[in-house]
Amino acid sequence: MEKRQKKKTDLKKYRMLFIFLGMIVLSALVNDRFLTVKNIANIMRQIAANGILACGMTFVMLTGGFDLSVGATLTLAGGTALTLQPYMGVGGAIAAALLVGALCGCFNGVILSGIKAGSGEAFMITLGSQLVIFGISLLVFKAKFIPGSKSAVYNAIGTGNLGWIPVPLLIFAATAAIAHVVLAYTSLGRRIYLTGGNYEAARLSGVRVGFYKMLVYVVVGVAAAMSAVVLTSRSGGCSSDIGKGYELDAIAAVMVGGTSTDGGEGNIGRTILGVLMIGVLNNILNLMGMSSFNQMIAKGIVVILAVWLDGSRKTDKGGAES
Amino acid sequence: MKICKSVLNFFIREKILLALLVMFAVVSAAADSFFTVGNLSNLLIQVGLYGVVALGMTFAIIGGDFDLGAGPMVSFSSMAVALLLGRVGVVPAILITLFIAFCLGLCNGLLVAKAKINSFIVTFGSMVILQGMALTLGDGSPAATNHPAFNQIGALQIGRISFIFIIFMVLLLACHWILRYTQFGRNIYAIGGNYEVARSSGIHVDFYKASLFVLSAVFAAVGGILMAARVNTGHPTIGDDMTMTVIAGVVIGGTSLSGGKGNVWRTLLGIFVMMFLSNAFDALVIQPYIQRVIKGLIIISVVAIDSYSKTKIDVGDAGVLSKISKKL
Numbered sequence: 001m002e003k004r005q006k007k008k009t010d011l012k013k014y015r016m017l018f019i020f021l022g023m024i025v026l027s028a029l030v031n032d033r034f035l036t037v038k039n040i041a042n043i044m045r046q047i048a049a050n051g052i053l054a055c056g057m058t059f060v061m062l063t064g065g066f067d068l069s070v071g072a073t074l075t076l077a078g079g080t081a082l083t084l085q086p087y088m089g090v091g092g093a094i095a096a097a098l099l100v101g102a103l104c105g106c107f108n109g110v111i112l113s114g115i116k117a118g119s120g121e122a123f124m125i126t127l128g129s130q131l132v133i134f135g136i137s138l139l140v141f142k143a144k145f146i147p148g149s150k151s152a153v154y155n156a157i158g159t160g161n162l163g164w165i166p167v168p169l170l171i172f173a174a175t176a177a178i179a180h181v182v183l184a185y186t187s188l189g190r191r192i193y194l195t196g197g198n199y200e201a202a203r204l205s206g207v208r209v210g211f212y213k214m215l216v217y218v219v220v221g222v223a224a225a226m227s228a229v230v231l232t233s234r235s236g237g238c239s240s241d242i243g244k245g246y247e248l249d250a251i252a253a254v255m256v257g258g259t260s261t262d263g264g265e266g267n268i269g270r271t272i273l274g275v276l277m278i279g280v281l282n283n284i285l286n287l288m289g290m291s292s293f294n295q296m297i298a299k300g301i302v303v304i305l306a307v308w309l310d311g312s313r314k315t316d317k318g319g320a321e322s
Numbered sequence: 323m324k325i326c327k328s329v330l331n332f333f334i335r336e337k338i339l340l341a342l343l344v345m346f347a348v349v350s351a352a353a354d355s356f357f358t359v360g361n362l363s364n365l366l367i368q369v370g371l372y373g374v375v376a377l378g379m380t381f382a383i384i385g386g387d388f389d390l391g392a393g394p395m396v397s398f399s400s401m402a403v404a405l406l407l408g409r410v411g412v413v414p415a416i417l418i419t420l421f422i423a424f425c426l427g428l429c430n431g432l433l434v435a436k437a438k439i440n441s442f443i444v445t446f447g448s449m450v451i452l453q454g455m456a457l458t459l460g461d462g463s464p465a466a467t468n469h470p471a472f473n474q475i476g477a478l479q480i481g482r483i484s485f486i487f488i489i490f491m492v493l494l495l496a497c498h499w500i501l502r503y504t505q506f507g508r509n510i511y512a513i514g515g516n517y518e519v520a521r522s523s524g525i526h527v528d529f530y531k532a533s534l535f536v537l538s539a540v541f542a543a544v545g546g547i548l549m550a551a552r553v554n555t556g557h558p559t560i561g562d563d564m565t566m567t568v569i570a571g572v573v574i575g576g577t578s579l580s581g582g583k584g585n586v587w588r589t590l591l592g593i594f595v596m597m598f599l600s601n602a603f604d605a606l607v608i609q610p611y612i613q614r615v616i617k618g619l620i621i622i623s624v625v626a627i628d629s630y631s632k633t634k635i636d637v638g639d640a641g642v643l644s645k646i647s648k649k650l
Contacts, residue, residue: 120573120579138611139612139615293457294454303443
């Protein structure tokens with residue numbers, strides 16, 4: 001009896017994986033161009049930016065936080081990377097972009113850990129910093145389109161291949177691997193889980209909760225800057241709204257994967273699954289030649305359906321405490 | 323002295339109102355174009371349009387959730403009503419639009435309450451769906467509302483006060499009554515305050531959870547209809563950015579995002595602050611990019627100060643203002 005119970009929970013744990021596999025089979029049946037090497041490589045190239053961002057967002061959401069400002073950070077960092085390149089070279093420009101990302105994250109993190117914010121406050125404060133950071137990027141770059149880099153190295157970040165494997169996928173995979181190792185196997189990771197799982201208990205057992213609460217926002221800021229580099233390299237330029245909507249896409253990917261909004265529960269594996277699902281969905285809708293308006297409708301329905309079918313994160317609370 | 327003290331106490335509790343009054347006075351003195359009848363009645367229209375959407379959001383937030391689909395619902399219903407007008411006439415068009423919103427809100431509500439899906443995912447999904455539907459309706463382009471009687475709703479003024487603002491105030495009073503004096507309203511506070519306790523004490527939580535999303539959708543649709551009447555057009559993206567402004571307004575007014583606290587008067591105050599800021603920035607001729615930065619900083623400082631003072635009160639320090647009040 002006990003064994004059967006255990007088996008059931010095991011299956012439940014992997015339900016999202018089955019939904020994902022089902023989606024792939026269905027996509028392959030619907031469209032014969034779906035399961036081609038070229039198309040798969042294409043999907044991987046497209047999901048990299050959101051994937052890197054979602055890895056960072058996982059850190060924040062594990063502590064029970066939220067970050068709505070990453071889309072704006074992405075825009076600011078992307079603009080920085082492209083604008084500074086003629087002066088500082090590729091390496092310097094990327095370093096500067098990452099620094100910008102870290103600073104934006106630090107700004108959120110210091111405030112949020114200073115006021116011991118819950119997720120409601122995190123929502124509002126990062127909404128405010130979204131306005132601030134986006135306003136700054138409009139001011140600095142005069143709301144103009146910044147043309148892409150002339151450097152072959154920089155352009156290879158988003159468009160190059162290493163053998164069969166697209167470079168952005170490698171960056172995403174490396175980021176995910178590092179994030180996974182940090183969260184699963186280091187004391188730093190365990191403390192992040194603890195901070196999100198039970199703030200008071202973590203504080204009383206000597207975890208510097210304020211520090212970890214701040215750190216996760218720096219992590220997501222740097223992740224936003226990394227996806228900015230990948231994105232501006234792939235799309236050959238940086239428009240003033242390049243990051244628009246990325247925050248919600250990243251949060252949705254993390255949540256489709258099944259990481260809880262209450263914090264303390266979830267992992268990078270789930271996030272990758274969420275990112276893959278949304279990426280495959282976008283791709284198959286495109287392949288089917290659906291109009292972009294209908295794509296939006298279909299995407300919304302499938303996201304809700306997938307989470308419903310998943311069901312393993314059913315809370316008896318009836319929805320998220322916001 | 324006693325009056326003085328109670329007035330001071332009132333403003334300590336209502337910091338935002340105090341800040342608003344000060345800013346109002348400063349901007350009136352600084353910009354000639356601000357304190358004019360024309361501009362102020364314009365401000366009231368803005369408050370009315372955003373306020374109606376915010377009323378629905380207030381229910382959702384008091385009940386412990388929020389609705390990311392409210393803004394797109396404004397876009398969608400403005401398109402729906404504009405397209406229906408020519409075919410079925412004013413009143414049926416409005417009723418059908420409200421009915422569609424009711425059904426869509428019910429879908430959201432059932433998905434959250436019955437299927438137990440996280441409300442962020444549900445309203446995120448319906449946000450994308452509604453944006454898509456609004457665009458599909460007119461194939462991406464706006465639709466004019468060529469109906470004099472309908473356009474009159476947006477243009478009508480009583481005194482110098484817009485009809486839109488009057489509708490908003492009537493709805494606000496109705497919401498106040500519902501939240502304060504009916505069992506329905508009290509139960510919404512109960513599920514927002516502590517869901518488990520509410521459920522254990524026999525409140526039909528699923529019903530109330532679902533009704534939050536219905537209310538939010540219907541109020542957003544009213545906002546969309548008024549918006550269409552105001553600009554004489556149904557526009558497929560007109561409301562998309564409203565969601566965050568509305569949530570920010572509700573929260574700045576003092577309704578807690580964690581649920582169970584707040585009322586519609588706070589929403590009126592919060593929305594007034596948000597609309598006042600945009601209006602005042604324009605009157606002061608501040609560059610729009612800098613407007614964003616200032617608006618963001620204001621949201622951050624209001625929420626941070628509010629939350630910080632709460633934690634301070636817990637450890638016994640009640641802040642400078644109340645120390646002054648004690649001395650009086």
